[in-house]
Amino acid sequence: MRPDGRAPLEAADNAAALARDARAERWRLFGLSLPALLLIVLVMVVPVGWLFLLSFQDEDGALSLANYRRLIEQPSYGRILFASFEISLMVTAICAVLGYALAYLMSQLPPRRAGLLMLGVLMPFWTSILVRTYAWLVLLQRDGIVNNLGIGLGLWRAPLVLVYNMQGTIIGLVHIMLPFLVLPLYGAMRAIDRDYVRAAANLGASPVQVFWHVFLPLSRAGLFAGATITFILCLGSYVTPAVLGGGKVVMAANAVATDVEMYFSWGPASAFGVVLLAVTALLLLIASRFARLDRIFGGGA
């Protein structure tokens, strides 16, 4: 009975209809995401699956582990893999130092000036990787601007060999990778509430102590995110070592390319690709123990 004493209203039980609506809504949402799902399957899952299959076939197309056996038996593959990690690690470390300083500066500047710097960071993205790499070739060569400037200022006497070797490769890679480290790191630093820094100072921390005890720990996740992205992208680099390494620096992607282009052997190349993929996945797995992956790829903040 209602308070006013009249009979209760006829109440329909809409449970079945409401459940139907909920189901229909789920299907609609699935339908909306279908094109994207199909695209991912087409451009990601199919090629990688095909690569995977190829790696387990010998030259006649029969199933075999020959390709992987070759990877183990030929010491050059191990060396190349090791060199790839070595270069990536070095580039990541250099990027971390340079990028941290740059991101810190940007995070402390008023937004407008930080925006200008950000433009500078992003500018290289607007030119092709090949153009940037060849530009470094011009800068770093025997008679290039860097050598001329160094000798002109009396910093060194004979021209330094800055290109067609490891140094050149690392310089080029650091330049290309820096934005990938700076972007998530800058995001993380901007997200640090100014009040934390103020509170630390208020509680008696000198600027250096504020940095060590508060700013650095709070930006660590962003640094980790940027470093992970940088390292993984670096592992797969091809153009820079090919151009600036002058054939002396062979990273994983270069070895794969050589296999396919010169010997037309898809099997070993695929197997090497699968190994690289597996190692990268393993690294991400380890990384995820220290930081959440969704943060790494979600902007780091």
Place this chain on the structure above:
Amino acid sequence: MTRPGSAAWSSGEALPIQVRQVTKTYGRVVALDHVDLDVRSGEFLTLLGPSGSGKTTLLMVLAGFVRPDRGSVRFGEQEVIRLAPHRRGVGMVFQSYALFPHLSVAENIAFPLKLRGVARSEAMRRAEEALALVQLPGLGGRSVAALSGGQRQRVALARAIVFEPRILLMDEPLSALDKQLREHMQIELRRLHDRLGITTVCVTHDQREALTMSDRIAVIDHGRIVQLDEPRRVYDHPATRFVAEFVGESAFLPVRRSGEAYYLGETPLRLDGQAVPEGADLLMVRPERLRLLAEGEAADGTVIAGAVREIVYQGDSVLVQVALAGGQAVAARIGSAHGAMRALPAVGDAVRLALAPQDACLLRDDAA
């Protein structure tokens, strides 16, 4: 200074604060306009004002986060205007609490002790003591993220007082809490202040908070202190119309002076010798100070007659809006006890309202 129940808790001698001619401009905006202010040692003083009035800027000047254009700030005998924030030794509770998310509750509280070279075990012991002081014993191991808003507020307070500063600053310390908890914390903050006897400057825009907690209130508007008084004087005798409007509800009725007497329309005002500011032309009428007169009841004080326009039931009280003959309106707040509710007039009824002489406050209209 002895404080009952806190034998283990000793803060240094509370310090007075002296602010002289402090001015801060941002471009063309004057945030602080030659501010003078004396905070007595051990006093709880509240800076009260609307947003943009400069109250927070003044607090930031005291903390050292804002560099003023000119002026002097002394803590006790020491000039601190050029002293870096980390050398000032003042505790501060931030509006956002600013608890470090990468540290546990105990580590947060022990942070200032660690910076002062206190051994870890001793720091942890004192952190635990401070936690007990803010009624959160045993929560030291928690992460900051696991705390409720009220708990964070208390931890921020514990962190601000654990290193026994001689001055405590609070920036809107309760604004993030819901109403009930806020009112509870107001009384608790005041109690804690009485216990520690620490010179405290608190910024708020909440007049009730200011009235509840403070020894004195400095009302700030446009970068100036427009009134510095005890809560009761600020409420009962606001210096200007701005203060009256900002602190509490009120209606303003124009009055006319004739010789020594003041008239509301044709009714002479009963003031009983209260001080009247120069050029006063407004009568401030607080709703809760008006009394609804029964028919034929004689009143001691000024009687205002009008017709009921609206009656709003608000639970703890009833607001009766009354239109006056001159076109103005006043509101009278009546308690909602059963007897009063039965005697309530109806909309349209003619009513008489009484204002006691002590509750009649005249002021000068400073509103442009």
